[in-house]
Structures are given as structure tokens and as C-alpha cells.
Amino acid sequence: MLRGEAGKAAGLAMELLVATAEAEDAPALLDITGAHIDGCLYHGQAGFDFARTIVERGGRVKVPTTLNVSSLDLLHPDLYRGPAHIAVAARELMDAYVEMGCSPTWTCAPYQLPTRPRLGDQIAWGESNAVVFANSVLGARTSRYGDFLDICCALTGRAPSVGLHTDEGRLAKLVIEVDVPTHLLDDELLYPVLGHLLGQVAGTEVAVLVGLDHRATEDRLKALGAAAASSGAVAMFHVAGVTPEAATLNEATGGRLPSREVTITVDDLTRARRSLGRGDGPLAAVSVGTPHFSVAELGELARLVTGQRTLVPFYVNTSRDVLAEAERQGSIAPIERFGATLVTDTCTYITPIIDAVVGVVMTNSGKWAFYAPGNLGVEVAFGGLGACVDSAVAGEVAQGAEW
Amino acid sequence: MVNPERYRVLVGGVARGELLRLGEPLSLWGGLDPATGLIVDRNHSRVGTSVLGRIVVMPHGRGSSSSSSVLAEALRLGTAPAGFILSEPDAILVIGSLVANRLYSTSCPILCGPEPGGWAGTWEIDHNQLAQVPA
Numbered sequence: 001m002l003r004g005e006a007g008k009a010a011g012l013a014m015e016l017l018v019a020t021a022e023a024e025d026a027p028a029l030l031d032i033t034g035a036h037i038d039g040c041l042y043h044g045q046a047g048f049d050f051a052r053t054i055v056e057r058g059g060r061v062k063v064p065t066t067l068n069v070s071s072l073d074l075l076h077p078d079l080y081r082g083p084a085h086i087a088v089a090a091r092e093l094m095d096a097y098v099e100m101g102c103s104p105t106w107t108c109a110p111y112q113l114p115t116r117p118r119l120g121d122q123i124a125w126g127e128s129n130a131v132v133f134a135n136s137v138l139g140a141r142t143s144r145y146g147d148f149l150d151i152c153c154a155l156t157g158r159a160p161s162v163g164l165h166t167d168e169g170r171l172a173k174l175v176i177e178v179d180v181p182t183h184l185l186d187d188e189l190l191y192p193v194l195g196h197l198l199g200q201v202a203g204t205e206v207a208v209l210v211g212l213d214h215r216a217t218e219d220r221l222k223a224l225g226a227a228a229a230s231s232g233a234v235a236m237f238h239v240a241g242v243t244p245e246a247a248t249l250n251e252a253t254g255g256r257l258p259s260r261e262v263t264i265t266v267d268d269l270t271r272a273r274r275s276l277g278r279g280d281g282p283l284a285a286v287s288v289g290t291p292h293f294s295v296a297e298l299g300e301l302a303r304l305v306t307g308q309r310t311l312v313p314f315y316v317n318t319s320r321d322v323l324a325e326a327e328r329q330g331s332i333a334p335i336e337r338f339g340a341t342l343v344t345d346t347c348t349y350i351t352p353i354i355d356a357v358v359g360v361v362m363t364n365s366g367k368w369a370f371y372a373p374g375n376l377g378v379e380v381a382f383g384g385l386g387a388c389v390d391s392a393v394a395g396e397v398a399q400g401a402e403w
Numbered sequence: 404m405v406n407p408e409r410y411r412v413l414v415g416g417v418a419r420g421e422l423l424r425l426g427e428p429l430s431l432w433g434g435l436d437p438a439t440g441l442i443v444d445r446n447h448s449r450v451g452t453s454v455l456g457r458i459v460v461m462p463h464g465r466g467s468s469s470s471s472s473v474l475a476e477a478l479r480l481g482t483a484p485a486g487f488i489l490s491e492p493d494a495i496l497v498i499g500s501l502v503a504n505r506l507y508s509t510s511c512p513i514l515c516g517p518e519p520g521g522w523a524g525t526w527e528i529d530h531n532q533l534a535q536v537p538a
Binding site: 039126 | 414468
């Protein structure tokens with residue numbers, strides 16, 4: 001393949017893959033059963049030039065491959081408020097990846113699709129929140145694949161056999177004791193805040209969290225992981241007694257002594273919560289669904305907003321597949337009657353959708369709170385989904401209960 | 404000063420520039436504006452600093468897997484660092500440098516190893532070495 005006999009695109013992909021594998025000290029490449037591509041989001045000419053190079057060389061993916069969010073909402077194109085020439089380039093980039101044989105899923109939460117990977121599957125995923133979810137919650141095995149490398153893996157069906165692809169690389173080196181009153185485990189806001197701290201504490205290390213229980217549902221672990229992969233380079237965590245490779249603390253660490261043990265207290269969490277929502281001022285908008293809302297989260301939002309009306313623009317990010325399912329279940333009509341704007345295929349923090357705002361934008365997402373100030377230049381208020389709805393109805397930021 | 408360390412070469416090449424010690428990791432996506440080369444991550448202690456032409460010294464990458472696209476775009480636009488010294492390997496930066504080299508013949512060597520003992524003046528990456536250039 002390296003010599004190009006399997007096609008010029010696969011040859012280039014293999015050349016880049018081997019060079020990266022060498023940089024990572026990988027002893028070999030392994031076969032993968034799927035890929036998720038982050039490179040379809042437009043960041044400028046370079047990503048586009050690379051995709052065109054692959055297409056012109058006849059590149060076709062070798063394994064089932066899903067696509068991450070892009071810059072455009074193809075179902076609601078009027079939402080885009082950016083420059084027209086960027087929209088054209090972004091659309092051509094999306095088309096290039098579809099031309100390579102990728103599925104036009106356009107979601108940052110491919111783990112919410114019916115065909116998600118299973119325990120032990122070797123995959124190559126991009127998108128930091130998807131990577132951490134696949135490893136931690138599904139028990140599938142992927143490194144953090146950057147743009148370009150993700151499609152190189154998909155074009156070759158191979159990935160470097162290193163790190164989180166190996167048994168050894170998945171063991172927790174760091175034990176984090178979550179020392180909070182048990183009633184806090186019912187508070188959805190705990191999870192993104194804990195994730196924000198996890199990223200700061202763990203950096204790139206695999207940690208095991210102790211002190212959570214069955215209340216750490218998939219959606220809460222999604223919020224936790226997304227925040228951890230934003231404030232740090234976390235690609236995997238365990239939750240003792242909850243996640244699939246951590247039936248016990250001992251299983252998570254492989255029976256070895258951890259290199260570090262850290263305790264997180266309510267005081268730590270309170271400080272982190274404040275640091276995520278420094279915004280002060282009138283409420284300009286609300287944005288939820290980063291990562292893309294699940295069917296269950298849309299159901300919960302529908303329940304919260306029924307019979308109410310938002311006074312500010314209220315954006316709900318989700319995928320086209322989840323939207324269709326939630327529509328079948330009757331969750332979308334109440335959300336639309338509430339006055340919310342459904343955003344699919346993209347997300348409000350990566351592309352110009354929210355109008356120029358005076359005041360703060362409220363979110364329930366640790367990831368959105370982390371990136372939006374830099375990306376959009378907005379101030380953020382941070383609260384749970386209930387507080388977001390209450391604020392939208394009141395037209396001013398309603399803080400949830402203190403911890 | 405003499406820096407006796409021999410570094411692991413993640414991406415080969417030669418580069419010259421002042422060192423920029425970030426102290427903490429930076430996600431280039433959401434953290435670096437490729438149009439200007441300025442650090443825009445408001446959570447980062449070096450926000451507002453330019454990486455253009457500097458040899459960036461940091462523990463490892465952070466955050467988004469889109470950082471490889473941002474590095475490639477910054478290399479295309481000429482706003483990128485001259486090179487990187489990382490404490491840990493980072494495949495996301497490596498692939499960004501390699502792809503920009505294939506597309507635009509740019510050079511951005513990335514070495515892995517300890518931070519150098521001194522900071523002042525101009526430094527040079529040459530294969531597996533990082534040395535201060537005599538004034």
C-alpha cells in the first residue's frame with residue numbers, strides 16, 4: 001500500500017500514517033473496523049486542499065466511516081450568518097468527504113447513532129468528545145486522531161498499535177476520589193464541572209474516578225468527557241463500578257499502585273463551576289446541546305419547556321438522526337412551540353449562527369463554556385438545563401442552587 | 404549555552420527562532436488564530452502572545468483533534484511557529500506538520516524531550532538537537 005499499488009490516495013495515506021506511527025513509537029499497525037472523521041469541518045484552505053488531493057487521487061474509505069459536524073446546517077441553511085465564500089468552501093469540503101465514501105452523519109456524537117462500536121472494537125475516531133466517549137463509555141479502542149490522520153486510517157483500514165489501542169495503555173495511572181455529598185450525584189451540573197476539573201488534573205493521563213454511581217448515566221458521562229477533553233487532553237477515563245472496563249477500582253488500574261491520587265471536594269467543584277460561567281450582564285441567548293443532544297436529552301428539554309415561551313434566542317444543537325427519532329417521539333413540537341431554534345449538522349460554537357450579542361450566552365455545556373469565549377468572543381453563564389430554561393423564560397440569568 | 408540533550412525527532416527538519424515557553428498545553432484549535440498567529444485562548448496564561456516564527460516549548464498538545472488543521476493552515480499562511488519542543492509526543496501536531504509539508508513544502512520540525520535550561524536569544528533545531536545560536 002505504501003508503494004501505491006492500492007491507489008495513489010491510499011499510498012499517501014499510508015505514508016502519513018507510517019510517519020505518525022513512528023513518531024508515536026508504535027511497533028506495528030492494526031486493523032480497524034470503523035472511523036469517525038473530524039476533518040470535514042472547515043478551518044481554512046489547508047484542510048480543503050488535503051481533501052481535494054485525496055479525492056483527485058481516487059481515495060475511498062476501506063471501513064464504515066461517519067462524519068463529524070461541519071460548518072453548515074444543511075437542514076436549516078438560513079441559520080448560517082458567515083461570509084458566503086466560506087460557506088461555499090465548507091460545502092465543497094463536506095462533499096469531498098462524502099465522495100470518499102463517508103456517511104453524511106454530520107454529528108459530534110456518533111456514539112448516538114444506531115451503529116455505534118462495541119466493547120473491544122478497534123476504531124480510529126477524531127473529535128475529542130467522541131474519542132473520550134468511545135474509550136470510556138463504550139469500551140471501544142481509539143487514540144485521539146487529529147484531522148488528516150483520521151481519514152488516513154479510514155483510507156487504509158489501519159491504525160498505529162499504540163496507547164489506548166492496547167490493554168496496557170488503557171489502565172488508569174491516576175485515581176481521583178470524588179468526595180461530595182451523595183445528593184450532588186443527582187445534579188446534572190456536577191458532571192461537566194467534574195469533567196472540567198478532570199481535564200485540568202489528568203492532562204493526557206487515564207484516570208479512574210471513584211465515588212460516582214449508577215446516576216452517572218450515558219448522557220452525564222458524555223458531558224463529563226466532553227469537558228475533560230476540552231480543558232485537558234483526556235482521551236479516556238474510568239468510573240469505578242460504572243464504565244465497562246472498571247467493574248472495580250482494581251480492574252481499572254490493573255492491580256497496580258497509581259502514580260498519583262487526587263481528591264476532588266465540593267470546594268474544588270464550586271470554584272470550577274464559577275470559572276466556567278464568569279459572564280455577567282443581560283441574558284442575550286441560550287445554547288444547549290454541545291455535544292449534540294441525545295433523544296433522551298431532547299425528551300427532557302421538551303418536558304421542561306412545555307407550556308412556556310423563551311424571551312431570548314434559544315439554540316438546541318443535535319444531529320439529524322437524533323432529530324428524526326425525537327420527532328417520532330413527539331419531543332420536537334413542544335421545543336419549537338417554546339420558541340427554540342433546532343440546529344443540526346453543526347454547532348453554535350464553531351460557526352456563525354448566534355447573532356452579535358450584547359450580554360451573556362447561557363449554556364449547560366462545559367465544552368461550550370470553555371471554547372465559546374475564544375471562538376465567538378462572548379461571555380458565558382453556566383448552569384443546568386433547568387436553569388437555562390428558567391433563564392430563557394425570565395429573560396435574565398437565573399442561577400441554580402449553590403452546592 | 405550548550406544544550407547537551409538529544410531529542411526524539413517526531414518531525415524532522417531545521418528551524419531557527421526565539422523560544423516561547425507556554426508552561427501549559429495549548430489547543431491550537433480554539434487557541435490559535437491562524438490568520439494572525441496570536442494565542443486567543445482566554446483560559447491560557449499566554450493569551451495575546453504571537454507564536455509566529457517562535458520555537459514553541461510546551462508539555463503536550465491539548466483539546467481538539469482539529470488542531471492539526473489549524474497548524475497546517477497557520478503553516479500555509481506563514482503565521483505558524485518555527486518548530487515545537489514537546490515533553491510528550493503529540494500525533495495531532497505531527498500530522499498537521501507533515502500534511503502542510505506535503506501540500507505546501509513548509510517545514511515545522513517537532514522534537515520530544517526536556518525543556519532547555521536557558522531561554523534568552525535565538526535557538527536552532529537541527530535534527531535531534533536544540534542549541535542556542537551564538538549572539
